[in-house]
Amino acid sequence: MAKLLAVTIVIIAILSAIPIITHKWPGDISVGLPQDISTHGALIDEQFSDTMLEAGIAFLASQLLLAFFIWKYSNPKPDAKVKRFPGGATGLVLAGFMLVGTEVLALGVFGAKAWGAQYFTPPAPDAVQVQVQAQQFAFYFRYPGPDGKFGPIHPNLINEAEANFFGLDTTNDQDSKDDIVTAEIAVPVNREVHLLMHSRDLGHSFYVPELRVHQDFVPGLDLSLHFTATKIGKYEIACTQLCGLGHYAMTAYLEVMSESDYENWLKQQAALQ
Amino acid sequence: MHDMSTHAAHHGAPTSFIRKHIFSLDHKVIGKQYYGLALLAAVIGMVLSWLMRLHLGFANFAIPGLHLLSKTGAPSDVMTPEYYLQLMTMHGTIMVFFVLTTAPFAAFGNYFLPIQAGAEDMPFPHFNMMSFWVTFVGFCVLVASFFVGDGPSLAGWTQYAPLSAVGSIAGPGEGMGEVLWASSIAIFCIGQLLGSLNFITTTLDMRCKGMSLMRLPLTSWAWFITSLMGLTAFAVLMPACILLILDHVAGTSFFVASNLVINGQLLPHSGGSTLLWQHLFWFFGHPEVYIAIVPAMGIVSHILITNMRRPLLSHRVLIYCMASIAVLSYMVYGHHMFVSGMNPYSSLAFSFPTLIITIPATIIVLIWIGSIYGSKLRINAASLFALGFVSMFISGGISGFFLAQPSIDIMLHATYFVVGHFHLVMAVAAMFGIFAGTYFWFPKMFGRMMNDTLGKLHFWLSFVGAYCIFMPFHYLGIAGNVRRYQAFTDPYLVPLIPVHKFITVAALLTGAAQAIFVYNLVYSRFWGPKASDNPWQGTSLEWSTASPPPHNNFGDTMPVVYHDPYQYSVEGASADFIMQTSPENVHSGKEEQ
Numbered sequence: 077m078a079k080l081l082a083v084t085i086v087i088i089a090i091l092s093a094i095p096i097i098t099h100k101w102p103g104d105i106s107v108g109l110p111q112d113i114s115t116h117g118a119l120i121d122e123q124f125s126d127t128m129l130e131a132g133i134a135f136l137a138s139q140l141l142l143a144f145f146i147w148k149y150s151n152p153k154p155d156a157k158v159k160r161f162p163g164g165a166t167g168l169v170l171a172g173f174m175l176v177g178t179e180v181l182a183l184g185v186f187g188a189k190a191w192g193a194q195y196f197t198p199p200a201p202d203a204v205q206v207q208v209q210a211q212q213f214a215f216y217f218r219y220p221g222p223d224g225k226f227g228p229i230h231p232n233l234i235n236e237a238e239a240n241f242f243g244l245d246t247t248n249d250q251d252s253k254d255d256i257v258t259a260e261i262a263v264p265v266n267r268e269v270h271l272l273m274h275s276r277d278l279g280h281s282f283y284v285p286e287l288r289v290h291q292d293f294v295p296g297l298d299l300s301l302h303f304t305a306t307k308i309g310k311y312e313i314a315c316t317q318l319c320g321l322g323h324y325a326m327t328a329y330l331e332v333m334s335e336s337d338y339e340n341w342l343k344q345q346a347a348l349q
Numbered sequence: 350m351h352d353m354s355t356h357a358a359h360h361g362a363p364t365s366f367i368r369k370h371i372f373s374l375d376h377k378v379i380g381k382q383y384y385g386l387a388l389l390a391a392v393i394g395m396v397l398s399w400l401m402r403l404h405l406g407f408a409n410f411a412i413p414g415l416h417l418l419s420k421t422g423a424p425s426d427v428m429t430p431e432y433y434l435q436l437m438t439m440h441g442t443i444m445v446f447f448v449l450t451t452a453p454f455a456a457f458g459n460y461f462l463p464i465q466a467g468a469e470d471m472p473f474p475h476f477n478m479m480s481f482w483v484t485f486v487g488f489c490v491l492v493a494s495f496f497v498g499d500g501p502s503l504a505g506w507t508q509y510a511p512l513s514a515v516g517s518i519a520g521p522g523e524g525m526g527e528v529l530w531a532s533s534i535a536i537f538c539i540g541q542l543l544g545s546l547n548f549i550t551t552t553l554d555m556r557c558k559g560m561s562l563m564r565l566p567l568t569s570w571a572w573f574i575t576s577l578m579g580l581t582a583f584a585v586l587m588p589a590c591i592l593l594i595l596d597h598v599a600g601t602s603f604f605v606a607s608n609l610v611i612n613g614q615l616l617p618h619s620g621g622s623t624l625l626w627q628h629l630f631w632f633f634g635h636p637e638v639y640i641a642i643v644p645a646m647g648i649v650s651h652i653l654i655t656n657m658r659r660p661l662l663s664h665r666v667l668i669y670c671m672a673s674i675a676v677l678s679y680m681v682y683g684h685h686m687f688v689s690g691m692n693p694y695s696s697l698a699f700s701f702p703t704l705i706i707t708i709p710a711t712i713i714v715l716i717w718i719g720s721i722y723g724s725k726l727r728i729n730a731a732s733l734f735a736l737g738f739v740s741m742f743i744s745g746g747i748s749g750f751f752l753a754q755p756s757i758d759i760m761l762h763a764t765y766f767v768v769g770h771f772h773l774v775m776a777v778a779a780m781f782g783i784f785a786g787t788y789f790w791f792p793k794m795f796g797r798m799m800n801d802t803l804g805k806l807h808f809w810l811s812f813v814g815a816y817c818i819f820m821p822f823h824y825l826g827i828a829g830n831v832r833r834y835q836a837f838t839d840p841y842l843v844p845l846i847p848v849h850k851f852i853t854v855a856a857l858l859t860g861a862a863q864a865i866f867v868y869n870l871v872y873s874r875f876w877g878p879k880a881s882d883n884p885w886q887g888t889s890l891e892w893s894t895a896s897p898p899p900h901n902n903f904g905d906t907m908p909v910v911y912h913d914p915y916q917y918s919v920e921g922a923s924a925d926f927i928m929q930t931s932p933e934n935v936h937s938g939k940e941e942q
Contacts, residue, residue: 077805078728084809085740088816092744095824101848107824109760110841123756131750138714138743145721146736149657152725158659158918159723165663168719172712180704183754188697190756195693212519212611231608231615243610277611278512278519279623281688281763285829285841290759294623294690295511296606312841316763316831318505319512320520321431324834 078150082143089139093132110285113307113332117288119190126186130179194289199302203268206261209242210273210280210293213322215313216241219256219342226272227252234276241276256345262331264338265308271301281317284330292317305332360474362900372482374474375900379481380460381794383451386485387783390447392867393492395860397440404428406846406853408836421521422500431521433835434503438522439495441506442530445637446537447488449776452783453644454579455484455544458572460794462548464891465569467557467908469901471547480547484540491533494526502530505833507634510604510626514596515618518611528597531590538587541579548576557890559910563665564929566889566914567654570668571647574675578636578643581679586633589626596621627689631682638775639678642742643671645782646713649735652789653717655887656732657724658925660915662716670709670716677706687755688762696755703753710746714739725918730804731885734785737812738778744816745774748823763833766826769819777815784811784866791873792880796896799873807865814859821848886926889914893930 095101099108112121161168207218207226220226227249234243244252263269273282275293282301283290291301315326333341363369373379403410415423422432463471471477494501499521504513508530517524552565552573565573592603596618604626605618650667654660661667683691683699717739726732748770751757761767784807791799830837830845837846883892890910894903908930916927919935927933 077733078726081728081733081736084813088740088813088820092816092820095821096827101821101824103847105844105847107828107845107848109827110829120756120759123754124751124760127750127754127757131747135743135747138718139740142718142721142736142739142743145718146726149721149724150726150728156725158657158725161662161719161722165661165666165716165719168662168715169666169712172708172715176708176711180701180707180750180753183750184697184701184704187700187754187756191693191696191700191754194756194759195696231610234610234613234615236613275609277609278515279509283763283829283831285760288759290688290762292689295609296621296623297690299690312839314829314831314839318434318503318509318833321429321434321503323434324430324836325838327839 078146082147085139085143085146089136089143093136096128096132111307112288113286113305113309113311114288115304115306116190116193119193120288123183123187123190127183130183134179194303199270199300200268203270203302204263205270205272206263207242207272207274208261208282208293209276210282210315211241211276212278212320213315213326214259215261215282215315215326215328217258217261217328218242219258219345220251221254221256221346223251223254225251227255231276254346256342256349258345260329260331261313262333262338262341263305264335265305265332267335268302268304273299273301278319279317280315280319280326283314283316284311286311287330290316305330308332308334360470372478374470374478376459376463376471376474376477377794377898377902379477380456380458382481383456383459383484386481386488387448387452387456388867388870390443390451390488394440394443394448395863397436397443399857399860400428400436401433401440402853402856404433404835405837406850418495419500428835430835431503432500434505434833435501435522435526437833438502438505438530439491442491442534444776445506445641446534447484447491449641449779450541450637451484453648453779453786454572454575454640455480455541457568457648457783457786457790458548458575458644459544461790461891462569462572463551463555464894464898464902465566465889466551466555467560467890467903467910468551468555469903469907472550472555473543473547476543477547480540480543482540483543484537487533487536487540490529490536494522494529494533497525497529499524499526501526504530507630508593508626509630510593510596510623511606511609511621514593514604514621514626515609515611515616516597518614518616524597528594531593531597535587535590535594538583538590541583542587545576545579545583548572549580552576557908557910560929563668564910564913566647567650567661567664567667568644568647571644571650571671574671575640575643578640578675578678582633582636582640585629589629589633593626624686624689624691627686628682631685632679634685635682636675636678638771639674641775641779642782643674645738645779646671648782648786648789649738650717651889652731652735652785653720654915654917655789655885656727656729656735657720658727658917659720659724660913660917661720664913664915667713667716670713673709674706677702677709681706681753684753684755684758687758693755700753700755704750707746707749707753714743714746729788730799730801730808731785731789733805733808733812734781734788737808738781738785740812741773741778741781741815744820745770745772745778749774760829761826763831764826765822765830765832768832769822769826772819772822773815777819781811784808787866787870789885790891791870792884793891793896793898795874795877796880797873797877798880798884799877800869803865803869807862807869810862810865811859814855814862817855818852818859821852824848883928886924888912888916888926888928890929893928
């Protein structure tokens with residue numbers, strides 16, 4: 077039975093690795109990382125691949141070694157004597173420190189670079205600014221309009237029935253008059269976008285796997301995110317922070333457009349306000 | 350070392366049924382009570398997971414009779430979105446608190462720590478009894494939330510504020526259900542604090558003559574280290590839950606920020622911090638992972654050693670590694686919050702300790718595998734589950750490399766990758782530790798043997814089944830499948846539904862296989878063959894007393910310990926094992942140190 081266990085562990089280890097290597101689940105279902113459409117995503121993907129390679133080797137090596145020892149040392153002859161692993165515990169402790177220590181140091185240092193590209197670099201001053209508001213169970217977006225300024229938010233003026241999702245006072249606040257509020261977000265391709273994020277009610281999240289961005293909305297905090305999309309297309313924004321019964325349906329779309337299409341879209345949205 | 354065992358915990362054998370079986374002061378009865386509670390909770394938690402998986406794998410699947418559980422949650426036997434989240438919340442809460450904490454730590458620890466230390470009982474038997482009954486009350490309060498108003502909380506076992514703090518305006522279950530959740534966990538924390546105090550004092554003050562700290566078995570060390578973690582972790586979660594309750598019932602704003610508008614209503618709260626809850630919760634939450642897994646590490650080490658007929662390559666290194674993990678567990682909790690909005694520099698500060706904690710974990714695995722080398726490995730249900738644990742711990746632990754890095758967490762946070770990771774490393778591995786411990790110690794606890802053939806069958810179905818369920822979760826997560834969705838309607842998720850169907854079928858079959866274990870447990874309890882005092886030829890003190898042990902554990906003579914805990918295959922000894930109580934004079938080899 078020990079040999080069966082050893083074989084089972086080997087089969088499980090190999091079968092587990094196949095979808096990781098091929099990015100496919102039976103039935104031609106893609107289970108790899110979604111395509112990257114951002115300028116900073118390459119660093120994240122490289123970090124992911126490096127980690128997968130190192131973790132994959134560690135996974136297969138340790139499972140296969142476990143299986144081999146189970147196979148070889150189970151059900152011994154009655155007169156068999158126990159033998160000591162060459163190098164004993166000292167060797168294994170040193171191996172643990174050296175191998176894993178080196179690995180985690182490398183992953184930590186290089187991973188910090190990928191993280192820093194997203195979070196330690198400020199957005200360019202001329203980045204397209206879009207305010208994003210999350211609420212149960214929708215996202216709303218606001219563009220500052222021709223004046224380049226967002227009008228102030230008045231929570232007491234929020235009124236769904238009148239489509240005043242942000243609580244704007246377009247009568248008295250000069251900066252609010254030209255603000256453009258939309259239910260979808262459009263951004264120009266190859267131009268940096270700076271999202272200014274806040275929640276109206278609960279915790280939510282802004283996750284676009286293709287853009288390699290993921291940021292929670294935290295009630296009471298104004299957070300920001302910046303990215304440059306490199307491929308024209310329509311991508312889904314998912315909420316990943318449990319926010320109530322409609323959490324699963326809290327989605328919106330991010331459309332990456334050519335510069336001219338983006339300008340036209342913005343004009344159309346302004347006309348609808 | 351103190352020899353207090355003869356007087357500090359002395360209490361006479363009970364005579365009435367109530368004092369013997371219900372409000373017992375005997376640590377062994379309390380251990381069995383904890384085990385029974387964990388078993389009940391595990392059955393409920395598993396049935397909840399079945400319901401969830403059926404709903405996820407087969408959308409709008411009508412589960413016959415589900416409306417009997419909740420008319421509003423499952424009209425026509427089809428789950429509503431909110432009811433899915435409520436069942437999910439209850440599944441996670443019941444499993445983490447009332448199974449993974451109670452069984453390996455409170456149940457086995459209560460039963461065997463005093464015996465392995467050579468004590469008559471724990472030093473505070475009344476606290477010990479209270480510990481169980483307080484925990485039981487906590488469990489009842491949690492289960493009661495199924496039957497109030499709009500049902501139990503839907504905020505997930507992590508209970509992120511402000512969803513958990515603003516009341517029913519945020520959705521079903523967030524009123525009374527939520528208050529009951531927070532009350533239940535606060536009560537649970539009190540029970541575990543009482544238990545931890547007893548574990549710590551038993552280890553430090555109740556050891557018998559000759560039982561130095563280093564002569565304690567690895568199980569006792571694991572329970573001791575876990576109790577230290579429990580004392581600090583539950584002491585933080587309990588006040589956090591009280592603050593959460595106050596936000597509900599006293600109009601406070603600990604976790605609710607100003608100017609929130611929910612359902613068109615401007616909330617009166619002001620000045621609270623959403624992230625404060627996350628900091629408090631995860632300061633408990635990450636050590637909790639180790640509260641579940643460290644006792645299982647001890648149990649697996651103990652069982653592997655007995656069945657390999659040799660000590661591990663190093664007793665001390667195992668202890669130092671478990672202790673390192675316990676210390677580091679408080680420095681890593683922020684990796685749950687990389688994208689939460691906390692300072693991005695903090696993410697790096699939490700990332701490095703998270704990566705570093707893999708070093709002691711890896712050394713433990715290497716010591717286990719290296720110790721199998723050259724051993725005389727016996728295969729039985731207990732050792733199979735122990736070996737299965739090692740495999741699961743490797744698989745689940747390695748995915749931690751990904752989640753420890755904030756840059757990769759951007760892709761994987763809140764996806765099924767996380768679900769796969771923590772289920773393998775914390776839930777399944779800990780469950781394998783519980784199963785291994787049950788097959789191993791059942792003869793001592795009940796004086797009867799379990800059926801080993803059924804145990805092996807149970808292992809094979811559970812081992813293959815668990816991999817079929819939890820490995821595909823990782824692939825889903827890499828593909829961006831967000832967790833905590835009650836349906837996969839988004840265009841990018843629809844193609845992944847066949848994977849969910851596969852997982853659902855695997856979960857149903859693996860869950861059904863657990864009936865073999867329950868049958869074996871119940872049958873063997875009453876009709877299993879009588880067990881000898883030392884059926885596995887073990888060396889530690891639990892095997893030097895009767896099966897089951899008498900009221901004061903050792904009868905008329907308290908034990909005296911002469912050896913390190915694991916004297917197996919010692920050169921020149923009269924047998925291949927030397928019990929700790931044996932005065933046989935042997936040379937203790939270097940590898941036992």
